[in-house]
Amino acid sequence: MATNLTASGTEAGPGEPVAFKKQNNAKEIWRRFRKNRNAMVGLVLFAIVFLGCFVAPMFIPYSAVTKQNIRNKFASPSLAHVAGTDHFGRDELSRLLYGGRTTMAIGIVAAAMSLLVGGSLGMFAAYYDKLDNPIMRFIDILASIPPILMALAIVSALGTNLQNVVLAIATARMPAFCRVIRAAVLSVADQEYIEAARAGGTGDLRILAKHVLPNCLGTIIVQTTMNMSLLMLAAASLSFIGMGVQPPAPEWGAMLSEAREYMRQTTMLMILPGIGIVMVTTQLNLIGDGLRDAFDPRLKN
Amino acid sequence: MGDGPLVQTVGLKKYFKTGRELLHAVDDINLSIAPGKTLGVVGESGCGKSTLGRTILRLIEPTSGQIYFDGEDITGFRKDRIKKIRSNMQIIFQDPYSSLNPRMSVVEIIAEYMIVNKTWPSKAQAWAQAAKLMDLVGLARRCANMYPHELDGGRRQRIGVARALSLNPRFIVCDEPVSALDVSIQAQILNLLMDLQEEMGLTYLFITHDLSVVRHISDEIMVMYLGQCVERSNPDALFERPLHPYTRALLSAIPEPDIGMRDKAIEVLKGEVTSPISPPPGCRFAPRCGQARERCVASDILTVEADPGHHVACAVFEGAGRAGRQGHPQRE
């Protein structure tokens, strides 16, 4: 019912000029996404937070983040310090913006790493029968260790710095990516068009790149968005227990942890980075949900 | 090369492992198709007809037996040589919905084989050729930039035909190409396939479960049951004088669009098609056959030529016809 049936059945004659063009269905997906109110609210809010955290620091010198002024600690919001100051008298707003940048950057880079490694493993496991067992059993071993425990172990072994935090949480999240993408590739790999490609002499790499991956794109994008929020949460958690980003560098989880000590003096310092984490993760989840619905062909029409 | 059959198989077998047992999907099939002719393969689901077509194309590796294409044994060909013969042997799939990549436009799908095989020096030329193929199969050029989901089943199947023709093959396996289509569209595609055969001298292996379609299009028909060929003959002889009890049951089971035939006696078969997992010796149809005797399950049945050009594998005819191991099929 959904296909466009044209009333004039007789096909037009040969030789009519035709311009070959590449159109994309991104427009169609965007149209469906736009109609989802929750997802749009998520997207707009996320865009604001994202731009704030990545653009604003360009205009605020990093020294504002680290410059201590003990005399002015726990200051209430004022014109000079819109969100007040922390226990060292540092400008809280600058720290929030810089901190958000770190948290989000960790989430995005870790998600990309996780996707690249876990996703490729999953794809090869699904496409090559012989690789399936070795790869998936290896992934099972990784998955048997609780993610946060594994991240902790990696960070303690390699040392606590930004790169290692990213590496740790990306590794811990890899099994999830691997499994989801394996499932997606498996469902595409037994479609007849894959066999048709093989019948035309298409090589494996081209089949994967041109026929398999484009048809898993929806799953990949949705999975990545959803996991990004989990990874940001993981980064914040690591920093919260002191195994992540180290002071004085700002990071929402680390800020939350520091502020915990001064909870009795001012709750503001705890609430602000907390709100940041909750907002960004919620927004990403809303966007992920919206994308999943937009990609789902069952909801077409 | 020359006047011999274009495609021939000798003792072709394909067994699949299912747990500890073997599923005899294709069991000792001998066939030969002359250039420009059509061999129809009929059978119910699970009889191994699709596996047979894919094995001949070497999309599935045969367990044993030989496949000859144009007099050359292609059974042992390695990857690079298979790639070359692929341009001579093509396949049209049953399902016009799952056999086309939903993320590629019509012209991209048709040009894909030519781009992969570097038939043309540039992509633009491949696309221009794709447009010509669209004319050939009766697809309007304005569909070129559409995506498969925007088209109906008949048009999609035309894309599949154009794609199969893009490398200029001599032999095409048609795997139930009209089963998923409505009757009026089905007739359009059947006519198209027959016209193309006439114009380009194509050779078809036409796989179907629909007996009326197979009679319409075939020069010779092979009836398969559980991986084996039970009867092989020209269409007229097969439909007027079916010899094997299975063929007879199959023919009588088709409801005919003729009110006069309403009360014709239908030989309703008992039971269901089982699967050929480690089958015992003897006739595989025996458990459902009304005329089964002890002989039928004692040992394997030989294929005999009961009438000239009419081969049957049934114990009833074993002594009657010109005997001969199924070995090399005669050609007309």
Next chain:
Amino acid sequence: MGHKLLEVKDLMVDYRTDLETIHAVNGVGFGLDQGETLGLVGETGAGKTTTALAIMRLLPERTGRIVQGDILLNGASVIEGTEKALQRLRGETMAMIFQTPMTSLNPIVSIGNQIAESILLHNTQGRSEGEIQQRVDEVLNMVGIPPARKKEFPHQFSGGMRQRVVIAIALACEPDLLIADEPTTALDVTIQAQVLLKIRDLRDRLGTALIMITHDLGIVAQTCDNVAVMYAGELVETGTARDIFTSATHHPYTRGLFDSIPRLNQKVRRLRPIPGLMPDPTDLPIGCFFSPRCPQARPVCREERPPVFSSGSQRIKCHLFGDQEGFAQAGP
């Protein structure tokens, strides 16, 4: 008696989405007597299934809408009935068999329990547990499944057997009307013959009225008393099966349908398919819906909706019969 078992009057059904409105059924009217079998024939998208779903009031709630017309079951309107009253009707007075036996059974409930459930839901006679089980055995015997297998689950049955289970569930409460929506399309020919024979046999024994929805003219010829040919959501031709299959005059679409199918008993070189495609149900042509594909279309066909002309049992919705001898206008 006085009234017919089922009367469908000028039924119109739309599917509405935020993007478009699909006019699936456009003014269908027919009647069905106790014990009569009506064949509803047409291609994909003709509105056959939608008509059936409308009668069962099972149209998808969010999109499907009965725009116009009435459906009377035993003289009472189905359209005005409350959901509670409908639940009583479904199963007790009318039942439906769907196309895919694989998906219309619950995989984790034994087939005996699935049949028992449908009896329990309509337990007006106040049967006890033992009596219900007895009835389950009876129903299973009726469709030819040994009652010993009632503890088994759907996956342990083959396609044909599963379709019999579905039939058993549908007939458990002895409905007056059974709607079979392509009941054998997913089955092999020999299994189809078994299932059709069973349906015919049970219909004759229980006196159930039957609406057989199919695209296969063969099945219609073998099972139906009356035939209704659907095209683009309307009935283009109705009549007794004998008239439809033997009369020389037909609606051009019906004739096209007959010409499209390859016959077993006559060899034609080329089929004569109907050119073109079904019209877009979101944008139906002005005038006769078939006019863009009709070889005999006149100017009036593209401007005015055709009236219905009748001769004997045949009722044809086509302009061409206005000046045909023996045909009289019978409705708009």
